[in-house]
Amino acid sequence: MKFKQKLMILGTILSATSFAGSIDYLSQQDAEYLAHPAMVGKIGVSGAYYNPAGLVWLEDGTYIQVNNQTHLKDYSMEYTNSKGKDYNFKSDKASPAVPSVQIVKKAGDTAYFFHAGAIAGGGSVAYGGGIATFPEIADSGFSALDGKFTHGSTIHGQSYYVAFQGGIARKFNETWSGAVGLRLVDAERKFKGEGNFEILGGVIKPKFDIDSERTAFGASGIFGLNYHPNNKFNLAMRYETETKLDFDNKESKLRKGFNESVPNIGLISGDILYNLIGKDPAIKQWMSEGSGRRNLPAVAALGASYKVAEKTTLLASGNYYFIKEAGDDLGNFDHYDNGYEVAVGVDYELNEKWTLMTGYQYTNTGANEKTYTDTDYVLDADMYSMGAKYKYNSQLDLMGTYSFVQYKTDKNLKDITYKKRVSAIGLAAIYKF
Template identity: 35%
Template sequence: MREIMKILKKLLLLSCIGHVSYSASVDYLMNQSPAYLGNPAQNAIISVDGSNYNPAGIVHLEDGRYLQIGNQFGFIHEGMKSEGKDYDSDTFEPVIPNINFVNKNGSTATYFSIGVIGGGATLEYDDGVPGSGKIPGILNQQGAKLIPKLGFNPFENVYMKDSSFEGSNKYFGATLGRAWALNEKWALSAAGRVVYATRELKGYAKYDGVTEPVEGMIVQKKDFTIDSEREAWGVGGIFGVNYMPNDRWNFAARYETKVKLKFEADATDDPAKILNKEIGFLDFYPQYADGDKRYRDLPAMLALGASHKLTDRLVIMAGGNYYFVKDADLDGQNGYDNGYELNVGMEYLINEKWSWTLGYNYADTGANEETYSDVEYALDSHIIGTGIKYRPNPNQEWLLSVAQISYDTATASGEEKDFNGTEASFPSVKYEKSFLAFGISCTMKF
C-alpha cells in the first residue's frame, strides 16, 4: 500500500499545466513588440522598438517625443500524447500588449516601456493531462497486490471519468531608462526594470469504477481539485551599447541582469482519500501549496546584433541572444542547459510610405527529456515572420505583422519500475506546440 502512495505522488506531481513560450529561455519572451513577429532580428534596430531590443540606439532618433502602442494575438496549440490518447489545448489569445515612450533631446534619450516580458497564454486542457490519465492504469497494476488480502483487485475497473485543467504564467515588466550619445559613433544606455509575475493553476480529476471492500475502505473520495495562484515581484537592470561606425553599419549589445523572483502561493486544495490517506495536488507539487515561498527567476541574458544598409532601400540584420538559465533558480529544478537564439532578417523600403520586413529565428532552449513534464516542456523552435509598415505622414507609422512559430516535437521515454515485486509502467509522452501570431502597432511622434 505504501508503494501505491509513492506512485500516486509521482503521477500527481505531473498533473499540472504547461505554458507557451516563444523564446530560448524557459520563461523569458523576446517578442516584446509586434515588430519582432515581422522580423526577429531586432537587436541592432534604430527605432522606438529599440526600447525593447537596442535601447542605446534610440539616441539616433530625431529629436521629439514618441509613443508606441501595440498588441499581439494569435492561435496557440499545445499537445501531449501518451498511450494513444491526446491531451490538447487549443486557445485563442487576444491580448499581449506593449507601450513604449521615448523622449529624444540632443545627445540623450529617456525611455519607458511596459508589457508582457515572460510566460505566455492561458491554456485549457479540457480532457486532463497525461499525469491524471495514467493513474487508473497504475492503480490497476498495484491493486493486484491486494488480491491475497481482499480476494479481488479493487482497482481493476477504475477509469478517469472527467478531468480538466487550466493554467497561465504571465510576467509583466515596466522599464525606465536613459541613453547617452558619447560621440557620433558610440552610445550607452542603462535602465531599471520592475517585474510582477503570476503563475496560476486550477483543475480537477474525477475517477470511478473502484470496487469498495466491506472493510478497510480503500477509497473514501475519488476526486482531486486544485486552485492556486503564485505571485512575485522583482527588479533588474538593463545595460546597452551601440556602435555606428558609418551610415551603413550598426552594431549593438544589451545585457539584462537576472531578476530574482520569490513566488508566494495562495491556494486551496480538495484532496482525494485513498488507502485512508489524503492525496492532493498541492501535497506533491509544493511550490503551488498555500503559503509556499520559493524562487523562480528570470535568467540573465546577453543580446548581440548587427545591421547593414546593403542598398538605399534594403537593410539586412542578424543577431542572437544567450540565456544564462543554469544560473537561475527555477523552483529548484535541475537539468536545464543555457539556451540561445540566432536570427536573421531584412527590411525593404518599397517607397516613402511603405516598407516590408521578413525574418527567421532559431531557438535552442537547453531543455531535455529530464526537464519535460505536464507542467512545462520548453521545446526548440523556428520562427518565420513578415510584416508591413505604413507611414501616412512623417509623424506616424503603422505596423502589421504575422509569424508562424513551429516547435520541434520531443518525447520523454517511458519507465519501468519495480515496486514491491510488481512492475509498474510509466508510459512515454510526446510533446508538441505551435503558435500562429499576429501583431499590430501604431507609433506617433509629437
C-alpha cells in the first residue's frame, strides 16, 4: 500500500477538534496532555512528541504508548439581522475516537522515536440550518435585491491534518542531549452543504450549493535540546520549522448552483451572485479559485519540571506560534498576531501504584475580530485538566484523564457572535518491553 494511502486511511478515523493550540495546530497529542498540558519539560514516552531530546534519560527498553481521546463539543454562532430577527446555528457533533501512538526505543546514549496523530485541524462539524454567514449575506450583499435567507440549509465541515514523525535523540554529555526529526503532514479540509435564499420578493430563489475539498502534503523539521543536571530538575526546548502546505482546491457545484437557480435577466445572473458571495471571507477560500498556501507556522516550545518533594513534581511550559511569518496566499492569516500558550501542572505520587495529575493552560490564539469567520474562528481559552496514572505492573501503566476548555466569546466585524465549549476524556496504555 502506498504511503499516502496509509495516511489517508488513518485520516478517516481521526476527527480531532481544535480545543488547544493556535491557527490550525492541535497541542493535545496524547491522553497525558489532558491531565496536565505542561508537557514540554517532562521526561516520558510522551516526549516522542513533546520533548524528543529528553527521551535519552529514560531507562533502556522499547516503549509503546497507545492513546485515545473522546471530544464532546458544542459550537455555536449567532447573528441578528437588520430587521431584528435572531439566528442561532449550532453543532454538537462529538469526536468519539481520536487515536495517537508513540513508540520509543532507548539504548545507551541513543533513543529513536516515532509519533502518529492529528497535528492540526478543526475536526468535524455539522450545522443544522446553515451558518451565520447566510443571513448576513442576505442582509448585506443581497439587500439591494430584497434578499432573504430561508431555512432548510445544512453545512458540514471537516478539517484534519494527519502527521507521522520520527527521529533520533542522543546524549552530548552527562547533562545535555539533543534530537532531530522529520514530520510528514497530509492535510484535508472539506466544506459541504446548501444555503437557500430568496430575492425580489421570492420571485427568484438562488441556491448556494457547495462541495469543496482542499488537500495538501508537506514536511517540517523538528529540533530539540534537553538539560538534565540531576534527577530533580529538567529543562527542554523544541523547535518545529514551518510546514509548507500548498492546497489544491476542488469545487465545481457553487457556480453551477447559482446559474441553474437564477435566470439571466441582465442585471441579475448566477455569475453576478457567485461573484458577490465570493467576496465573503468565510466562502472565498472554498471556491474553485481557492487553491494556494495555508502553511502551518513554525513553533518554539520551552518547558521545565522540578521535583520539589519526594512525591511532588511541578511542571511549566509554553508554546509560541510564528503565525505572522507563515506563508498564506488567501489572506487566512491576515490581521493575526503570533499566538502562544502557557501551562502549569503537578504530578503527585500517591503511592507505588497511583500518580495523580492536574494542570491549567491559557491559550492566546493571536486571532481578533478581524480574523473570525464561520469557517475559521479560533478563540482564546482557559483549559482545566486532571487525571490519574495506575502502574499495573513493572511493564504496564494505564492512564485516565479529563480536560474542560472554557472559551472566550467573541464577535467578528459583521456582528456574528462565536461560542465554543469542549470537554475531553483521554485513555492511554504504556507498555515497556
